[in-house]
Every structure is written in C-alpha cells, then in structure tokens.
Amino acid sequence: MPELLLELFSEEIPARMQAKAADDLRRMVTDKLVAEGLVYEGAKAFATPRRLALTVHGIPVRQPDLKEERRGPRVGGPEPAIQGFLKATGLSSVSEAKIQNDKKGDFYIALIEKPGRPAIDVIAEMLPVIIRTFPWPKSMRWGARSAKSGSLSWVRPLHAITATFGLETEEPDVVNFSVDGIEAGQTTYGHRFMAPGAISVRRFEDYEAKLTAAKVVLDPQTRKDIILEDAKELAFAQGYEVVEDHVLLDEVAGLVEWPVALMGSFDKEFLSIPDEVIRATIRNNQKCFVVRDSRTGKLANKFILTANIEATDGGKTVIAGNERVIRARLSDAKFFYETDLKTKLEARLPKFEQIVFHEKLGTQAERIKRVERLAAEIAPLVSADVETAKRAARLAKADLLTEVVGEFPELQGLMGKYYALAQGEDAAVATASEDHYKPQGPADRVPTDAVSVAVALADKIDTLVGFWAIDEKPTGSKDPYALRRAALGVIRLIVDNTLRLPILTTAKSAMKGFSANADVDTLPNDLLSFFADRLKVQLRDQGARHDLVDAVFSLGGQDDLLLIVRRVEALGKFLDSDDGKNLLAGTKRAGNILAIEEKRDKRTFDGAPDAALYTLGEEKALAKAIEQAKREASAAVAKEDFAAAMSAMAKLRPAVDAFFDKVKVNDEDPKVRENRLKLLNEIRAATRAVADFSKVEG
Amino acid sequence: MDLHRPLLRGEAGLPELPRIALIPLAAADTVPRAHHPLARPFLTMDALPDHMRPERSFQGFILALQRFWAEQGCVILQPYDVEMGAGTFHPATTLRALGPKRWNAAYVQPSRRPKDGRYGENPNRLQHYYQFQVIMKPSPPNLQELYLKSLAAIGIDSSVHDIRFVEDDWESPTLGAWGLGWECWCDGMEVSQFTYFQQVAGVECAPVSGELTYGLERLAMYVQGVDRVYDLNFNGREGDERVTYGDVFLQAEQEYSRHNFEFADTAMLFEQFRMAEDACRKYLAAGWQEGNRKEHLMALPAYDQCIKASHVFNLLDARGVISVTERQSYIMRVRELAKACGEAWVHTEAGRAV
CATH class of the missing domain: 3.30.930.10 (Bira Bifunctional Protein; Domain 2)
Incomplete structure (x- = not known):
C-alpha cells in the first residue's frame, strides 16, 4: 500500500518546540486520514532545527465507497417535505427513491452512493488546512506576503514543502497543493553549512538516507544517542564521566542537525567555585555538559560542547571559541561568588525593606519577620531548637540578594547554604536555607532536619495564610503563587515526619502577622478545607480512596493532618474487609430510613432511645452492641489507635444485620416506631466515632 | 523589564558582561x-x-x-x-x-x-x-x-x-x-x-x-x-x-x-522627562492636518521627543531614583508615546498605505 512523505522545511525551529510539533503533525495528519476513511498502518514523525517530517505507510489508494440509505417523508406526504428530501439527498425526482414500508405505512428511501476518492486528492486537500491551523505556541508572518491579511503563519519562515505519495515499488507522485505560494514538491535541502544544496527525494527511505548523506540526522533520538555516546567517550578517554542531563540533551539535540561532540577545558582555578555554580554557568549560558571525576564525584575542569559542523580544522577553532566564552563566564561566576562571600548574610537583610514581596502583603523584610516568628512557634512542636529555628528563618532568604542567585535563580537556597557554612553558621541553619523551599513537587525530597522542617512549614503556612487573607486563592487552572504546591508541601512535611501540628491554631497564629482584616475563624477553616482538597488529590494520585478524606473531615474539628491521614488509612483498610462493607451498608441503610422518616415527620430522632420500649431481643442486642462499640471506639480514638477503633466498630455488624433482618422499624405503635428510629440514629452516631459513613462512596 | 532592548538579551542588568571569546588569529x-x-x-x-x-x-x-x-x-x-x-x-x-x-x-x-x-x-x-x-x-x-x-x-x-x-x-x-x-x-x-x-x-x-x-x-x-x-x-x-x-x-x-551614577541632575531630568512627554503629545495633537485624523504632518519631531523621554528615563533609572512601581509606570508612559507616534506615522507620506 502507498506511503506518504511530508516535510516542512523552515528556518530554525526553537528547540523546545520541536518534539511537540512532530507529535502534533503526526496526530493531525493521521486523525484526518482516519476521519476520511483512510485507515493507515503506521506513522512516524521527526524534527530537526530546520524541518518537521512525517512518514505514514499503509494508506489505501482510494477511500472506500460509501453507501448510505436515508429515510425520507411518507409517500403522499406534504410537498415541501418531499422537495426538502430531494434537495438534501440530491435526487432529481421521487421516482429515484425506493419505497419502503413499516408499521406506519409507506415512505421514501434515498440510496446515496458516494464513490471513494483517490487518497492523494484527499491528502492534497487536507494538508494545506493542517499547515494553516498548526498549533505552534508562537507563530509569525514574514516576507512580502505578510503585507496582506491571511498570509501564512509559521513558527519561523517556511521555505519548502516536500509531499509525495505512492507505492514503494513505483516512482511516487507529488501531492499537489500549495500554501501561501509555497508549492509542494520533492526538493529539500541538506545541512546549512556542510551540504546546503537541493536534494530530490522520492519517499521516506531514500529521504532519510539522502539527508544522512547531506549531513542531517533526521531522528532526534539518534542525535541524542550520538551526542551522549560521543560525550561519554570523550570523557572516558580522559578518565572522567559526563554528568548526564536529559533536559539539556533534549535542548542540544534540537539545536543541531549534525551533532559533533567536542571537549574543551577551563582553568583549574575555577574549581574553587561550588560545582553547582559551575554547572549552572556552563549549562544555562553555554548549553554544554560538565564532566566529573567518577571517583570523587567532583567536577573536572572540562566541558563538552555540541557543534553543528564537522569543522575543517577538526574543531580547534570551535573549541577555542567556546573555551574563551566559558572562561569569561566562569570568571564572572567566580567574581560573583567571591564578592558574595565578602558580605555576611545578615548584613543583606536591611535591603529587604525596600523589596516588595506582594503589594498587599508588604515587603520581604516583613515577610521574613513573620516567618521567623511562626518558625519559633512551630519549633517546639517539631522538636527543633527555638533559637536555631529563628536564626535559620532570618537567614533563609538572604541569598536572594547575592550575585550568584541573581544570575542563577535556580540556585536559591543552595547558595544560602554555602554562604551560611562559610560564615560559620550552625549546620542546621545552613541546611534550612536550602531545605526550607522543599518539597517543591511530588517527587522532591522532604526535609527531615527539625530546624529545616520548622522553617519550611512556617514559610509555606505564611504564604498560604497571606494569600488567603488578601483573597488571592487559586482558581481553576490559575495558581500564580503556587499555593497548591505549598499546601501539598505542608501535608508531606507533616505526614512524612509524623508531626502533630494543629493547622487551625497554627493558621490563626500566622494571621497575627498580617494587617489584612480577614476573619479569624473563617480563614483558618477555609484554608483547612483547601488542605482537605489537596489531601484528596494526593490520595487519588496515589490510587487511594479520596472519598474517605471527606468522611473524616466531615466529623468536624479535625485539623491534625497526621491523624486525619492515619484515620483515613485505617478506614480504608476497614472498608476493604467484609465487616467494614456490611457495616457501611447497614449504616447507610439506617441513614436512608432516617432521612425518609425525618422528612415525613419533619423532625429529627436525636436523643437516647428508651430501653423500656424495646420489645424484641434484636433491639436490645443492638442497643447493647452500640453502647459497647461506642465506648471501645472512643477509647481507641482517644489513644489514636484507629485500627482498634475500626475493630470495635466491626463488632457492631452482627447486631445491625440481625436488627434489619428481624425488626420492622415503622411499627404501628408510634412510640415504638420513634424509639426504633432513635436506635437507628444511634448507629449513625456511633459510627461517627471513626468517620462520617454517609460521605463514603458506594 | 528593561527599557531598552539589550544588546545581549538575558544579560541585561548584570554587573558584568562575559568576556568575549577570542581566537588568536594565526x-x-x-x-x-x-x-x-x-x-x-x-x-x-x-x-x-x-x-x-x-x-x-x-x-x-x-x-x-x-x-x-x-x-x-x-x-x-x-x-x-x-x-x-x-x-x-x-x-x-x-x-x-x-x-x-x-x-x-x-x-x-x-x-x-x-x-x-x-x-x-x-x-x-x-x-x-x-x-x-x-x-x-x-x-x-x-x-x-x-x-x-x-x-x-x-x-x-x-x-x-x-x-x-x-x-x-x-x-x-x-x-x-x-x-x-x-x-x-x-x-x-x-x-x-x-x-x-x-x-x-x-x-x-x-x-x-x-x-x-x-x-x-x-x-x-x-x-x-x-x-x-x-x-x-x-x-x-x-x-x-x-x-x-x-x-x-x-x-x-x-x-x-x-x-x-553620581551627578546627573535628577531634578532637571524629571523636568526633562515631563517636558519631552508634553512636547511629544503637543506635536502629535498639532500634527493632524485640519484636525481630522487622516493625515499627520509632524510624526518625526514628535517621535524625537519620545526617544528623548526614553533616554531621560534611563538616566533617572541609573541614578536609582525611580522605584520599582514607578519604573513600570514610566515604561508605560513611554510606550503610550511610542504608540501614538506609530499611529501618527501610518498617516504620513512614508508610512501610509499606498
């Protein structure tokens, strides 16, 4: 079956957009093929800095013929209906329609036959539309045609389109179409510098081979493999290893069509700069890999660059040029680092008074003061030394004003650690500088050192309370201040470190730091339900039952995240057991009956049932079981032994089952009925010792 | 938010430019x-x-x-x-x-x-x-x-x-x-x-x-x-x-x-900014022929004032007398001038549609 080759040849496509663009091209073309009845066998897309390419194989030569029967009006129906039917189906008179008959009588049927069109024609129609509607994150107009509206937009100027269609064994046809004056053909071009000439291509097989001959490696994965292997080899030859970096590798592979890895070096004196700073300098600014000594793990004075040419001098000039830029960059970095070391961290603090954190939340200095105060309050709860926690909070942000962090914002915290150690701070203070930002995401490490934990919690809770106070909560997909991440960070800090931190009290305390007149009761509760939502999301992401979070939160007064999580865990286990499932069913049944009867009588059935009104053994047994379960469960909950509380609940099950089996709730005697309803209410009340079962799904 | 397009984007505002890569020419x-x-x-x-x-x-x-x-x-x-x-x-x-x-x-x-x-x-x-x-x-x-x-x-x-x-x-x-x-x-x-x-x-x-x-x-x-x-x-x-x-x-x-950094007269510069801004607006307003907005006769002189305002702003910025919030508003003010000049320009001989 025939195959399609498509190439869109342009000026340099930003590296970060290439992979998605290749994927979009494949998806758009194949979706459209399928929608047109052209079911294909396989497709693969590629991107280089200058081209997007797609091959689709196993496409039928023609679309299948379509036959469709369309039902029309009844025979003898009103004339306008018949005319409308003829018009819609393209028949010239009703005599061309068949007549069929069902229960309601005779009606017309039009038989529409739509012969399939040659696939190449269908493709020629769809490609211009796909090109014009291609979803580039940013696109542009260019050249003389951009004088008129409706000119083509592309990521950068588009120069040529190759589009061929045909069988493997034959000379394929060019798919005839043009977009904004660019005619599809079968001519592409090789490497910009090494083989700039035109190349005539037939189909994917020779296309890829001719490109390789013209110094273009089409497949990004191949380019990545080449770069990585060559880099490893270069490093190995010198007794080193490459510091692998997938993000950088992706980017670099998107900057070259013909990757040539080369190794350069820099002066050893620069190794006095922290490794992270060297790496950030070389990686971010120069897009080069760094190399380390595999025994010590320390960086070596080497780097690996990826050139786009096989230079005629073997790369000497390219290496020398890159070495000079890197030397200049590193001497800047070294200067920054050494300059930073000359100023103590606390000496930087006054400057924060002039830096606005958020226009409604005051300056950074005010924020640091708040975090310091809150960290001091949290410290005893997390077994951290109060004075150390205060010092750590005071210095934690100071590195934001250093030269190195100004240059490489991603090194915030880490530089603070280096500078704190250099000025002889307690190790816990230094660690907190780096760790108080953590955890940044679900995969990030959770700090364990008590001082870091105290500052991390204070920092995050201050952020949350502050933005809540000025009503800047996340909405939908918008979360500009990363408040969801902050809340999840608090949850993980508490749970992973098994901490007991009452959220409501802590939030109330944090509120004292703000002048905003938010309600001191509403806000903490509002924030607490935000935590509940984050917890649900987290449990859902872990594949756990998130409805149980509601079942626990619904009990009210729950602001100890660790206990909530434990209770949810215990509840989850319990509900997986037969006892749990049956008790849940029984409780739900009790709840449903109560709901109906409460509605009917327009009253609730609170209050203790009267033992004197029990007439059946099952009633008495249930009352006794409830009494016992309540007592045991409450005792277990008081000891925070939720598994035991659940076991106590489980003992309720036979009595509940027996009650529903034998006892008719709506007795003729209204007093007995009322008493039985009160007993049902007791079941519900008893289970609330562990969770609100009505919130449990299923 | 640099007022001007830096020569080396991404490096603007840093105290040092990297030294240049140099290749000794053999x-x-x-x-x-x-x-x-x-x-x-x-x-x-x-x-x-x-x-x-x-x-x-x-x-x-x-x-x-x-x-x-x-x-x-x-x-x-x-x-x-x-x-x-x-x-x-x-x-x-x-x-x-x-x-x-x-x-x-x-x-x-x-x-x-x-x-x-x-x-x-x-x-x-x-x-x-x-x-x-x-x-x-x-x-x-x-x-x-x-x-x-x-x-x-x-x-x-x-x-x-x-x-x-x-x-x-x-x-x-x-x-x-x-x-x-x-x-x-x-x-x-x-x-x-x-x-x-x-x-x-x-x-x-x-x-x-x-x-x-x-x-x-x-x-x-x-x-x-x-x-x-x-x-x-x-x-x-x-x-x-x-x-x-x-x-x-x-x-x-x-x-x-x-x-x-030290001596540029900030009082004078604030005044110059204001004057350039006023002059730009004045020339723009006066440039519309017969008061209709079809043909403009002074887009270039008005634009000179826009450039001046921009440079004066840069001097004030270097003197450190413009706060972070003011900075944004100055940038906006210059942009408004630039936009009005662009609008005038497309109604001149050289800028209009043929």
Whole structure:
C-alpha cells in the first residue's frame, strides 16, 4: 500500500518546540486520514532545527465507497417535505427513491452512493488546512506576503514543502497543493553549512538516507544517542564521566542537525567555585555538559560542547571559541561568588525593606519577620531548637540578594547554604536555607532536619495564610503563587515526619502577622478545607480512596493532618474487609430510613432511645452492641489507635444485620416506631466515632 | 523589564558582561577569504590595504559591514542625532518598519545604556557603544543567507566556526513591539540578534521587516583577538600611528559613568522627562492636518521627543531614583508615546498605505 512523505522545511525551529510539533503533525495528519476513511498502518514523525517530517505507510489508494440509505417523508406526504428530501439527498425526482414500508405505512428511501476518492486528492486537500491551523505556541508572518491579511503563519519562515505519495515499488507522485505560494514538491535541502544544496527525494527511505548523506540526522533520538555516546567517550578517554542531563540533551539535540561532540577545558582555578555554580554557568549560558571525576564525584575542569559542523580544522577553532566564552563566564561566576562571600548574610537583610514581596502583603523584610516568628512557634512542636529555628528563618532568604542567585535563580537556597557554612553558621541553619523551599513537587525530597522542617512549614503556612487573607486563592487552572504546591508541601512535611501540628491554631497564629482584616475563624477553616482538597488529590494520585478524606473531615474539628491521614488509612483498610462493607451498608441503610422518616415527620430522632420500649431481643442486642462499640471506639480514638477503633466498630455488624433482618422499624405503635428510629440514629452516631459513613462512596 | 532592548538579551542588568571569546588569529587566518564560496567579488579584500581590513581595525570592520549591506541595496544611513538605548529606536527602524512601503537600510547607531557604565574598568561593559543595525522591509526570503554572508565579509568563516540560530523572542515594552527570531551564536558567543518584527508601536507590521543587530565592539574584539574592548585597534595602524578604542573612548566612559551614577541632575531630568512627554503629545495633537485624523504632518519631531523621554528615563533609572512601581509606570508612559507616534506615522507620506 502507498506511503506518504511530508516535510516542512523552515528556518530554525526553537528547540523546545520541536518534539511537540512532530507529535502534533503526526496526530493531525493521521486523525484526518482516519476521519476520511483512510485507515493507515503506521506513522512516524521527526524534527530537526530546520524541518518537521512525517512518514505514514499503509494508506489505501482510494477511500472506500460509501453507501448510505436515508429515510425520507411518507409517500403522499406534504410537498415541501418531499422537495426538502430531494434537495438534501440530491435526487432529481421521487421516482429515484425506493419505497419502503413499516408499521406506519409507506415512505421514501434515498440510496446515496458516494464513490471513494483517490487518497492523494484527499491528502492534497487536507494538508494545506493542517499547515494553516498548526498549533505552534508562537507563530509569525514574514516576507512580502505578510503585507496582506491571511498570509501564512509559521513558527519561523517556511521555505519548502516536500509531499509525495505512492507505492514503494513505483516512482511516487507529488501531492499537489500549495500554501501561501509555497508549492509542494520533492526538493529539500541538506545541512546549512556542510551540504546546503537541493536534494530530490522520492519517499521516506531514500529521504532519510539522502539527508544522512547531506549531513542531517533526521531522528532526534539518534542525535541524542550520538551526542551522549560521543560525550561519554570523550570523557572516558580522559578518565572522567559526563554528568548526564536529559533536559539539556533534549535542548542540544534540537539545536543541531549534525551533532559533533567536542571537549574543551577551563582553568583549574575555577574549581574553587561550588560545582553547582559551575554547572549552572556552563549549562544555562553555554548549553554544554560538565564532566566529573567518577571517583570523587567532583567536577573536572572540562566541558563538552555540541557543534553543528564537522569543522575543517577538526574543531580547534570551535573549541577555542567556546573555551574563551566559558572562561569569561566562569570568571564572572567566580567574581560573583567571591564578592558574595565578602558580605555576611545578615548584613543583606536591611535591603529587604525596600523589596516588595506582594503589594498587599508588604515587603520581604516583613515577610521574613513573620516567618521567623511562626518558625519559633512551630519549633517546639517539631522538636527543633527555638533559637536555631529563628536564626535559620532570618537567614533563609538572604541569598536572594547575592550575585550568584541573581544570575542563577535556580540556585536559591543552595547558595544560602554555602554562604551560611562559610560564615560559620550552625549546620542546621545552613541546611534550612536550602531545605526550607522543599518539597517543591511530588517527587522532591522532604526535609527531615527539625530546624529545616520548622522553617519550611512556617514559610509555606505564611504564604498560604497571606494569600488567603488578601483573597488571592487559586482558581481553576490559575495558581500564580503556587499555593497548591505549598499546601501539598505542608501535608508531606507533616505526614512524612509524623508531626502533630494543629493547622487551625497554627493558621490563626500566622494571621497575627498580617494587617489584612480577614476573619479569624473563617480563614483558618477555609484554608483547612483547601488542605482537605489537596489531601484528596494526593490520595487519588496515589490510587487511594479520596472519598474517605471527606468522611473524616466531615466529623468536624479535625485539623491534625497526621491523624486525619492515619484515620483515613485505617478506614480504608476497614472498608476493604467484609465487616467494614456490611457495616457501611447497614449504616447507610439506617441513614436512608432516617432521612425518609425525618422528612415525613419533619423532625429529627436525636436523643437516647428508651430501653423500656424495646420489645424484641434484636433491639436490645443492638442497643447493647452500640453502647459497647461506642465506648471501645472512643477509647481507641482517644489513644489514636484507629485500627482498634475500626475493630470495635466491626463488632457492631452482627447486631445491625440481625436488627434489619428481624425488626420492622415503622411499627404501628408510634412510640415504638420513634424509639426504633432513635436506635437507628444511634448507629449513625456511633459510627461517627471513626468517620462520617454517609460521605463514603458506594 | 528593561527599557531598552539589550544588546545581549538575558544579560541585561548584570554587573558584568562575559568576556568575549577570542581566537588568536594565526597568520593563515588573516589571508583574505575571496576564495570562500560565500565571498562576493566586491568583498575581495586583497584590494584593501591592511589597515582597512575588518580583522585589523574597528573602522575597517564597520566599513566592511556597510559595504556589504550597501551591496544588498540598503541605504547606508549615518547615526541618528538623538541619544537612544538601542539602534531599534532610530526612526529608520521603529517608524519605517510601519506601513507597506519598501525600506532597506543599514546604519551604525551609538547606543547609550547609562546603567552599564563601569568607569572604564570593566573589559566589556560600556555605557556607550555601537550597534550596527540592518532593516529590510519586506524581509527578503534569503535574509539568513545574507546574514551569514555578512559574517563571511567580516572574516568569520562558516567552515571552521560553529554558527547557530538559537531561539530568542524579542519584546520591547517601551516600544509596544514584538517579534520572533534568534540570537546568532558563533562558537558559543552571541554575536547578533535577528528578528522578524510582528508589531511595532502597537501597529501590526504589514509587511514584516527583518532586523539584524550586530554588537560591533564584541564582534570586532572577536575578530581582532583582544580581551579588552579598550585594546581594540581603531584605525588599523601600528606603532605611533595606532589609535585604540581606549584612546577614543576610555575617558568618555570614565566621565559619563561619573555623570550617570553620581551627578546627573535628577531634578532637571524629571523636568526633562515631563517636558519631552508634553512636547511629544503637543506635536502629535498639532500634527493632524485640519484636525481630522487622516493625515499627520509632524510624526518625526514628535517621535524625537519620545526617544528623548526614553533616554531621560534611563538616566533617572541609573541614578536609582525611580522605584520599582514607578519604573513600570514610566515604561508605560513611554510606550503610550511610542504608540501614538506609530499611529501618527501610518498617516504620513512614508508610512501610509499606498
């Protein structure tokens, strides 16, 4: 079956957009093929800095013929209906329609036959539309045609389109179409510098081979493999290893069509700069890999660059040029680092008074003061030394004003650690500088050192309370201040470190730091339900039952995240057991009956049932079981032994089952009925010792 | 939010510019590249005396670029006589980028970045330096090739140098302008910016212009092989006849740094900003012929005031008397002027639709 080759040849496509663009091209073309009845066998897309390419194989030569029967009006129906039917189906008179008959009588049927069109024609129609509607994150107009509206937009100027269609064994046809004056053909071009000439291509097989001959490696994965292997080899030859970096590798592979890895070096004196700073300098600014000594793990004075040419001098000039830029960059970095070391961290603090954190939340200095105060309050709860926690909070942000962090914002915290150690701070203070930002995401490490934990919690809770106070909560997909991440960070800090931190009290305390007149009761509760939502999301992401979070939160007064999580865990286990499932069913049944009867009588059935009104053994047994379960469960909950509380609940099950089996709730005697309803209410009340079962799904 | 388009985007605001990558030119490297496939007959450098070669003198370097772009049909303009932060502010770019008429121009523009002054002590940072600016409207289909040929014309041979086009989207909040393009890298060093203007002064570009900006000192240091900008050979002569970049500009850098950071009269500057802003609005209002908004007769004088306001703002910024929040509002005020000038320009002879 025939195959399609498509190439869109342009000026340099930003590296970060290439992979998605290749994927979009494949998806758009194949979706459209399928929608047109052209079911294909396989497709693969590629991107280089200058081209997007797609091959689709196993496409039928023609679309299948379509036959469709369309039902029309009844025979003898009103004339306008018949005319409308003829018009819609393209028949010239009703005599061309068949007549069929069902229960309601005779009606017309039009038989529409739509012969399939040659696939190449269908493709020629769809490609211009796909090109014009291609979803580039940013696109542009260019050249003389951009004088008129409706000119083509592309990521950068588009120069040529190759589009061929045909069988493997034959000379394929060019798919005839043009977009904004660019005619599809079968001519592409090789490497910009090494083989700039035109190349005539037939189909994917020779296309890829001719490109390789013209110094273009089409497949990004191949380019990545080449770069990585060559880099490893270069490093190995010198007794080193490459510091692998997938993000950088992706980017670099998107900057070259013909990757040539080369190794350069820099002066050893620069190794006095922290490794992270060297790496950030070389990686971010120069897009080069760094190399380390595999025994010590320390960086070596080497780097690996990826050139786009096989230079005629073997790369000497390219290496020398890159070495000079890197030397200049590193001497800047070294200067920054050494300059930073000359100023103590606390000496930087006054400057924060002039830096606005958020226009409604005051300056950074005010924020640091708040975090310091809150960290001091949290410290005893997390077994951290109060004075150390205060010092750590005071210095934690100071590195934001250093030269190195100004240059490489991603090194915030880490530089603070280096500078704190250099000025002889307690190790816990230094660690907190780096760790108080953590955890940044679900995969990030959770700090364990008590001082870091105290500052991390204070920092995050201050952020949350502050933005809540000025009503800047996340909405939908918008979360500009990363408040969801902050809340999840608090949850993980508490749970992973098994901490007991009452959220409501802590939030109330944090509120004292703000002048905003938010309600001191509403806000903490509002924030607490935000935590509940984050917890649900987290449990859902872990594949756990998130409805149980509601079942626990619904009990009210729950602001100890660790206990909530434990209770949810215990509840989850319990509900997986037969006892749990049956008790849940029984409780739900009790709840449903109560709901109906409460509605009917327009009253609730609170209050203790009267033992004197029990007439059946099952009633008495249930009352006794409830009494016992309540007592045991409450005792277990008081000891925070939720598994035991659940076991106590489980003992309720036979009595509940027996009650529903034998006892008719709506007795003729209204007093007995009322008493039985009160007993049902007791079941519900008893289970609330562990969770609100009505919130449990299923 | 830099008021002006930095020469080296991403580095603006840093106290130091990286030193330039330098390749000591071996004797063989100084041989004219007439044999190179990209070289064109007029670029045969054999005809040039040594001191005029682009790798020998700063002025020869500029002349080589001017000759190259003249050969491509550009008008070679002289620098605009108003202080500005970047060559893009020159009306030959900002205003001429608007409207449908063909426009190909190239020029050197002194660019002033008061904040970047370092009292002559930094090898790379200057508060006054030169940009070489090319604008071609509409952007020709072979603009990238022309750019590469221009590099060949100044002695950068693409068979031994690694030249790349690395994504760089340009946006100027002050000019109400944006475009897409690249930073052009040579062996890991950014040497030019390449932009397809999409919008300027709030007006859609139709057609789109292609803009090239070369950082002249940086490139010249690269081809001359010097580490310190003041060591650039300006006139290509040797011995007593040699004039360096430092001979021409070091004193100026020291004096202007002092002025920009310490002594520039801020009260006067605030007043000048206000005056320029008022004058710009006044000329714009008065320029509409017969009061209708069909034809404007004073877009250029009004725009001069916009450039002045922008430069005065940069001086105030260097003096550190503008707070973070005010800064934003000043940028907005200049943008409003730029947009109004763009609007006026498209109602003039040179800017209007035919």
